Amino acid sequence: MPIPAVDTRALTRRFGSLTAVDSLTLSVESGEIFGLLGPNGAGKTTAIKMLVTLLPPTSGNATVAGSDIVRQQVAVRHAIGYVPQMLSADGTLTGYENLLIFAKLYDVPRSERVGRVRDALGFMGLDGAADRLVRGYSGGMIRRLEIAEAMLHHPRVLFLDEPTIGLDPVARQAVWEHISRFRADWETTVILTTHYMEEADALCDRVAIMHLGRVVASGSPAALKGSIGKENATLNEVFAHYTGDILESGGTYRDTRRTRRTARRVG
Amino acid sequence: MTQEERVAQHAGSVSLLRRGWRLPFAAAGQFVLKALVIAELEARKLRHDPSELLTRAVQPALWLLVFGQVFTHIRAIPTGDLPYLDFMAPGILAQSVLFIAIFYGITIIWERDLGIVHKFLVTPTPRAAIVTGKALSAGVRGLSQAVIVYALAAGLGVKIEWNPLALLGVIAIVILGAALFSTFSLIVACLVKTRERFMGIGQVMTMPLFFASNAIYPIAIMPGWLRVIARGNPLTYEVDALRALMLSGGSSTYGLGLDFAVLVVATALLILIAGHLYSKVAI
Ligand SMILES: Nc1ncnc2c1ncn2[C@@H]1O[C@H](COP(=O)(O)OP(=O)(O)O)[C@@H](O)[C@H]1O
Ligand SMILES: [Mg+2]
Numbered sequence: 084m085p086i087p088a089v090d091t092r093a094l095t096r097r098f099g100s101l102t103a104v105d106s107l108t109l110s111v112e113s114g115e116i117f118g119l120l121g122p123n124g125a126g127k128t129t130a131i132k133m134l135v136t137l138l139p140p141t142s143g144n145a146t147v148a149g150s151d152i153v154r155q156q157v158a159v160r161h162a163i164g165y166v167p168q169m170l171s172a173d174g175t176l177t178g179y180e181n182l183l184i185f186a187k188l189y190d191v192p193r194s195e196r197v198g199r200v201r202d203a204l205g206f207m208g209l210d211g212a213a214d215r216l217v218r219g220y221s222g223g224m225i226r227r228l229e230i231a232e233a234m235l236h237h238p239r240v241l242f243l244d245e246p247t248i249g250l251d252p253v254a255r256q257a258v259w260e261h262i263s264r265f266r267a268d269w270e271t272t273v274i275l276t277t278h279y280m281e282e283a284d285a286l287c288d289r290v291a292i293m294h295l296g297r298v299v300a301s302g303s304p305a306a307l308k309g310s311i312g313k314e315n316a317t318l319n320e321v322f323a324h325y326t327g328d329i330l331e332s333g334g335t336y337r338d339t340r341r342t343r344r345t346a347r348r349v350g
Numbered sequence: 351m352t353q354e355e356r357v358a359q360h361a362g363s364v365s366l367l368r369r370g371w372r373l374p375f376a377a378a379g380q381f382v383l384k385a386l387v388i389a390e391l392e393a394r395k396l397r398h399d400p401s402e403l404l405t406r407a408v409q410p411a412l413w414l415l416v417f418g419q420v421f422t423h424i425r426a427i428p429t430g431d432l433p434y435l436d437f438m439a440p441g442i443l444a445q446s447v448l449f450i451a452i453f454y455g456i457t458i459i460w461e462r463d464l465g466i467v468h469k470f471l472v473t474p475t476p477r478a479a480i481v482t483g484k485a486l487s488a489g490v491r492g493l494s495q496a497v498i499v500y501a502l503a504a505g506l507g508v509k510i511e512w513n514p515l516a517l518l519g520v521i522a523i524v525i526l527g528a529a530l531f532s533t534f535s536l537i538v539a540c541l542v543k544t545r546e547r548f549m550g551i552g553q554v555m556t557m558p559l560f561f562a563s564n565a566i567y568p569i570a571i572m573p574g575w576l577r578v579i580a581r582g583n584p585l586t587y588e589v590d591a592l593r594a595l596m597l598s599g600g601s602s603t604y605g606l607g608l609d610f611a612v613l614v615v616a617t618a619l620l621i622l623i624a625g626h627l628y629s630k631v632a633i
Binding site: 132135136137138157160161163165167168169170171173175176177180184185187188189190216232 | 384387390391394395398399463464465466468469470471472473474475632633
């Protein structure tokens, strides 16, 4: 049996009295695009941070690409790519420099470095902007640069935390296409979080819906929609069905700006 | 055990032994390489925007031109055979390196808020190597200050020692001094966590470090309690070494060996602590 890309057992993280992630148990197969879905505060970022070794779990355990996230952190770090929720490319460097530095940090062999950086820039449609300071990039370009950065070392598992937060619909569409193509070309497992239902619907093979730190439902988008016994249900309705809550999604320009600011603050 | 088996076993243990020897070297090599990548990153940033280095020239210029000239004139501070300006020039070099290093930690808070720290931390880079790279790049900034202070001091008639070995010594001390105080600053940043608190504490830290040292007056004229503090202040040893290396005919009070040892040990200790704290910044 192939080793799952991600396997968690009762993974839990508390902050004081708050349980941000409550006994998360899930298994993601190699090559899947898996979505963690839920509103702000559901615990998605906390779960991702534990899986990428940034945050020690309070209890439970997990493996990523077969390595334990607490005891084999270096092996996990070699196997993963990670794009944090915040737009985090270094604005005072060019796109090319951002990638070059990470190629070095990820031990990409010297002879392949420049080639991989150029390929990644090309793949993400950023050749033209490579030598400009990232400060002048649009949000969508920064996101694509960050995804390029996270795939330089051909990771087996790629973690994307809210990859399209704060992007306009066109930029969001472009990021979706790149993620799909990336998975197809590299057979990388992709784990992403989102609070946009359309995003999960468009991209993910399977999703787990999180609410207040717990998974309330999981399965393929189609199966979840089928499970609530309503024809042509949207994932929004699925969410409402399982949580009794309304999930705001989409939203006005003002909302997006606000999410983007919160995104910068929290993460 | 047959002869062959014995030979094979022996060969095995030899190669194990060799590997055992090589492992620490390989790890140390990796550590240095990664630290240099981080330093390269900072150097590239500086190259895109070197204006920071120029604005930093104003403060040492004021100290040397105004304070230095005036105090040389009134002979208020006993500095033996050295003119006061010569006495203070190494002190002002140490000071400007200190000022550039002591606020360096704020970049960590920034990078945390931007998510940049998170991305460094998920790479297989050892934490202490990241911190060492940052310390080295503070050293590069410090060297730019050294160039400015040397130019000012030479212009004002300070008798500079141009012996290449002495210059190399100054480079080493400046990098060490910058590394030491920037890492200290990083530790403070990791502990206080917000920009506002850090800026407040930065202001409060700088002046005592500067005044409780031999930078602009000899320790001998200090009251007893201040003398004790100054002797524990690493800046004193940095200034002491710079006075010996920068000035023609300069001499060190504590001995260059002790000066270097204090700076190296303190820096190494701080890097260990900072590496530990840095990995918790992203939580
Ligand atoms: N470092 C932290 N300290 C205290 N509480 C935190 C911290 N990080 C997250 N939380 C809390 O944990 C909960 C889950 O947050 P998060 O994982 O960021 O959710 P999401 O990414 O789904 O929006 C929230 O209530 C948040 O306030
Ligand atoms: Mg989040």
